[in-house]
Amino acid sequence: MALPRYDTKPKYGSKVLVCGTPDYERCRCMNPTADTPKRYPREIHVVESPTDVSAALKRASELGVTVGIRSSGHIMNLGNLIQDGILIDTVNLNRKIDYDPVTREICFGPSCRVEELAEKLGEVKRFFPHGHAPTVGSGGFMLAGGQGWFVRGWGATSQTWIMKMEIVVPDGRILIASRTENQELFWAARGSGLGFFGVVTRFWGRTIRASNMWERTFKFEVGDKYEELMTWTIERGRDTPKYGTDLNITIDYLEKYDPRYTTDDVPSGAKLHMNLNLLCYTDTLREAHTLLSAYDKMPDSIRDSLLEMKPVQRRTFEEVFNRKRGFLGNGKTERWQINSIMNDPACPLPRLIEAIKSAMLELPTRTSSVFICHCDIVPDEEDAALSLPQDLYISTITGWTDPKLEPGIYQPMRDHYRRAFPVAVGQYVTELDVNNDDANTRVLSDSALAKFLKIREKYDPQGLFPNYKKFIKAHDKMNKLENKHML
Numbered sequence: 001m002a003l004p005r006y007d008t009k010p011k012y013g014s015k016v017l018v019c020g021t022p023d024y025e026r027c028r029c030m031n032p033t034a035d036t037p038k039r040y041p042r043e044i045h046v047v048e049s050p051t052d053v054s055a056a057l058k059r060a061s062e063l064g065v066t067v068g069i070r071s072s073g074h075i076m077n078l079g080n081l082i083q084d085g086i087l088i089d090t091v092n093l094n095r096k097i098d099y100d101p102v103t104r105e106i107c108f109g110p111s112c113r114v115e116e117l118a119e120k121l122g123e124v125k126r127f128f129p130h131g132h133a134p135t136v137g138s139g140g141f142m143l144a145g146g147q148g149w150f151v152r153g154w155g156a157t158s159q160t161w162i163m164k165m166e167i168v169v170p171d172g173r174i175l176i177a178s179r180t181e182n183q184e185l186f187w188a189a190r191g192s193g194l195g196f197f198g199v200v201t202r203f204w205g206r207t208i209r210a211s212n213m214w215e216r217t218f219k220f221e222v223g224d225k226y227e228e229l230m231t232w233t234i235e236r237g238r239d240t241p242k243y244g245t246d247l248n249i250t251i252d253y254l255e256k257y258d259p260r261y262t263t264d265d266v267p268s269g270a271k272l273h274m275n276l277n278l279l280c281y282t283d284t285l286r287e288a289h290t291l292l293s294a295y296d297k298m299p300d301s302i303r304d305s306l307l308e309m310k311p312v313q314r315r316t317f318e319e320v321f322n323r324k325r326g327f328l329g330n331g332k333t334e335r336w337q338i339n340s341i342m343n344d345p346a347c348p349l350p351r352l353i354e355a356i357k358s359a360m361l362e363l364p365t366r367t368s369s370v371f372i373c374h375c376d377i378v379p380d381e382e383d384a385a386l387s388l389p390q391d392l393y394i395s396t397i398t399g400w401t402d403p404k405l406e407p408g409i410y411q412p413m414r415d416h417y418r419r420a421f422p423v424a425v426g427q428y429v430t431e432l433d434v435n436n437d438d439a440n441t442r443v444l445s446d447s448a449l450a451k452f453l454k455i456r457e458k459y460d461p462q463g464l465f466p467n468y469k470k471f472i473k474a475h476d477k478m479n480k481l482e483n484k485h486m487l
């Protein structure tokens with residue numbers, strides 16, 4: 001059967017899809033990556049209400065199987081597809097965004113996409129830091145913490161902006177979690193990502209007055225200037241005020257989007273480019289110039305590698321989304337793996353740059369790319385499970401289309417990232433690979449993990465939600481590696 005094109009609003013004939021039917025298979029493969037593994041849940045519940053979620057959880061309990069949840073399918077290794085388990089698909093659950101002009105909060109369901117939130121916020125002239133890519137769902141993004149727009153100053157979206165969640169817990173109760181109600185649940189739901197033990201059915205988030213987005217860009221040829229370019233770029237990012245700025249670095253081949261190339265091979269003579277997309281959110285052009293002015297001066301050695309520079313100009317969310325839209329789910333042939341670390345803020349920059357060098361420069365295919373952003377997230381472990389400092393989020397996306405490259409294609413980048421463990425505090429929980437432990441590292445602090453596991457045991461003693469086991473495995477591995485290193 002041909003793979004279905006990725007659709008953010010698919011329609012199915014029934015709410016419970018049974019293995020072996022065409023709707024079931026279409027739904028199972030409704031992921032942005034074409035690399036849907038051969039894992040077949042026993043049933044897929046396309047839930048429409050919290051009560052449907054309770055019924056799906058009851059069904060899993062009765063069958064004695066485990067549960068996976070999908071809001072948009074953007075986690076590439078698809079740990080939500082559990083052989084013989086139950087997949088809960090939230091695509092039709094509270095799929096609307098309400099704005100309350102009195103509380104100035106927005107309320108939305110877990111499958112509401114970034115572009116849907118942006119549209120609604122535009123209508124009511126408010127801002128809320130949703131994700132950067134148009135089709136990402138709210139469920140997994142918010143549970144992971146959420147590196148939302150302009151994250152640097154105000155922290156992760158679920159840390160600072162989410163006020164309340166409606167959650168169906170494993171025994172089927174529908175609970176409200178906030179800082180004053182079911183606090184433990186609220187704590188655990190913000191930062192545990194795919195390890196969480198419930199189904200979030202609604203979020204409430206505060207908003208602020210909308211302002212204007214501005215962007216300044218630079219493009220460099222990397223050549224033999226990797227160290228100088230990385231040092232200058234990261235240092236200038238650190239000089240840039242945090243509030244209202246969103247600083248992104250990508251490295252890729254110019255041929256990545258060139259329609260003349262159709263294979264995964266890196267064309268001979270292809271050169272790596274580093275792009276800086278520096279955005280800010282403020283009322284006037286004058287303010288934007290000031291916010292992004294740390295990049296005004298550059299040493300001659302860097303200037304020699306400069307290919308293009310665009311001055312500060314107005315941007316809209318729609319323009320940014322359109323640039324990213326080509327990346328995922330188009331034509332259903334692209335396959336992706338994402339590896340990442342968050343650096344140890346105490347590690348000197350030259351050591352960090354050296355340790356990640358191979359992950360930045362040895363891109364295995366034409367469409368692979370590096371993405372780094374200044375997150376500057378300072379955790380508050382008392383308040384949320386999100387507990388690792390996120391200074392820089394450093395990632396590499398391996399992209400390919402030819403299935404024959406599997407499974408070998410996964411390994412090089414896992415190895416590069418494993419080599420970067422000594423300079424990392426851990427990784428963003430969304431990139432924990434449920435299929436292979438090699439590049440997995442800590443996703444929470446050890447103390448936050450211990451607290452999370454206690455709360456989890458209370459709510460989910462039967463273990464309906466199994467992915468937390470991967471956290472334990474990764475933490476044990478890292479503790480062993482570090483103990484060995486101390487000997």
Ligand SMILES: Cc1cc2nc3c(=O)[nH]c(=O)nc-3n(C[C@H](O)[C@H](O)[C@H](O)COP(=O)(O)OP(=O)(O)OC[C@H]3O[C@@H](n4cnc5c(N)ncnc54)[C@H](O)[C@@H]3O)c2cc1C
Pocket residue numbers: 068069070071072073074075076079080090110131132133136137138139140141142143144145146147148193194195196198199200201327328430
């Ligand atoms: C192109 C792209 C751009 C991205 N941009 C950003 C970004 O700007 N900032 C950022 O922080 N992250 C970003 N991410 C990472 C993204 O936030 C995660 O992949 C996130 O998990 C996606 O959530 P989802 O619900 O859309 O995906 P899904 O794959 O559907 O869900 C991921 C996991 O979250 C859990 N989950 C999902 N919904 C629920 C729910 N309702 N209740 C309980 N558990 C649930 C499940 O365990 C599931 O396995 C990006 C990813 C991609 C591929």
